[in-house]
Amino acid sequence: MRAELERDAKVVARRIAAEEGVEGLTVAAVARSVGVTPPALYRYFNGRAGLVRAVYDDVTAEFMDTVARAVHRQDPDDISARLHAGTRAVLDWSLANKVEFDLLMGAGFPKVAASEEGIPIVIARELGGLFGRLFAQLWHEGQLTCLADEDIDPVLAAQLRTYRTTVGLEFPIGVVLLMVICWRQIYGLLCMAVYGHHKFAFEDPLPLFEHMMDDLLGLLGLTRSPNLHVA
């Protein structure tokens, strides 16, 4: 009957988490906000952990949707624009949703992952898949120069193969390595921007971001697209 209370509770939980931080996301506060007593929420969620998990799931879906939309807003043949816009969307979303970023990709992740089942791979697989399809296109166009299998350290190669299988990619591990190298830099920039270590100098992360994108696109044999459509 009142499955709408579950929806209400989830949006309230999301709002509270965003405003107060995940540690401020409390069963009591949500109950107050939806006009019900705390124990009532135990019919819908598995206590506080369940609330956090619900927010996690919602946020994951929203994040992936946002990034995928940004990618698909570009010309399908303009891979440079697709990569650039997708990455930019990741940055923009993360800056606009710092608490949620921490939940998805920061310290929140191991905590959520530890409590419940079926978590650990979602973001990595979906996001890796989204960008992986772009790398696959590049690879089939023969634009990509990368290390040959035998030039990669065997232990690293095994890890790259595991990654490739789990995410469902279909190109040489040299290309997988390129992906990981790119992600490492993007992720570093994201964490710098979100956690704000260097905020004293790099309050606005965009200049560094654009410089990095030029770098990464160059690594992939691409140049900045003149037809970039950012939201």
Place this chain on the structure above:
Amino acid sequence: MRAELERDAKVVARRIAAEEGVEGLTVAAVARSVGVTPPALYRYFNGRAGLVRAVYDDVTAEFMDTVARAVHRQDPDDISARLHAGTRAVLDWSLANKVEFDLLMGAGFPKVAASEEGIPIVIARELGGLFGRLFAQLWHEGQLTCLADEDIDPVLAAQLRTYRTTVGLEFPIGVVLLMVICWRQIYGLLCMAVYGHHKFAFEDPLPLFEHMMDDLLGLLGLTRSPNLHVA
């Protein structure tokens, strides 16, 4: 008289934080562990926030000491080894102290920084200074190829100058940019390793780390040192 209780409380607080996470670091738990009632700790610390702050300060000192020792354990003239060992020490310490890493460089940082004064710059300045001295050596030896001032986007250039001033560096902003590029990659790898997003494939971060170091040393015109002494 009993300034030793403050010391006791701090080491207990550090242990609890490391074992249970910062959210498990509670005034009551520390009080129990040092055999005193909770209000007693208010004579020494500013409540729970004060405890966290105390841990933060201790951990900062320990971290910097660990990294500095690793650097100074190398041949003073072998800058490659110094950079490599310092970076490796950062990785090792972070993996061995994940909770503390989050406090210093992750989501914990903005929270601690928001509460009290004089925080935000410590790590950035000291760590930046340590590595900055190595970059300065490289720069004076003329080994470094970097962008000229006028080839850097003006907004980015201004940010780099702010960074240089705050950290107290004395080389062109092109070299500062090199530092930031290196740090971005190291930091990305650290967060990947500590937060464990890609643990399903990259459980052991060392292969990626060593590959990255080769890359970064190459960027600085160096090669892997044959005389690397890791702890």
Place this chain on the structure above:
DNA sequence: ATTAAATAGTGAATACCATTAACCATGTGT
């Protein structure tokens, strides 16, 4: 040496929080 004051603790009180258990409506299916 006696006395005043600072130090370092306790206990009690307030106000949050999570979680469980027992209970009570209300509407649904038979």
Place this chain on the structure above:
DNA sequence: ACACATGGTTAATGGTATTCACTATTTAAT
């Protein structure tokens, strides 16, 4: 009409931070 599942309630337990009033003890000053 009756049994029952659904979705809420209140009450109870136990954990947390924090403040306040109080006390013992130590230190310092006259």
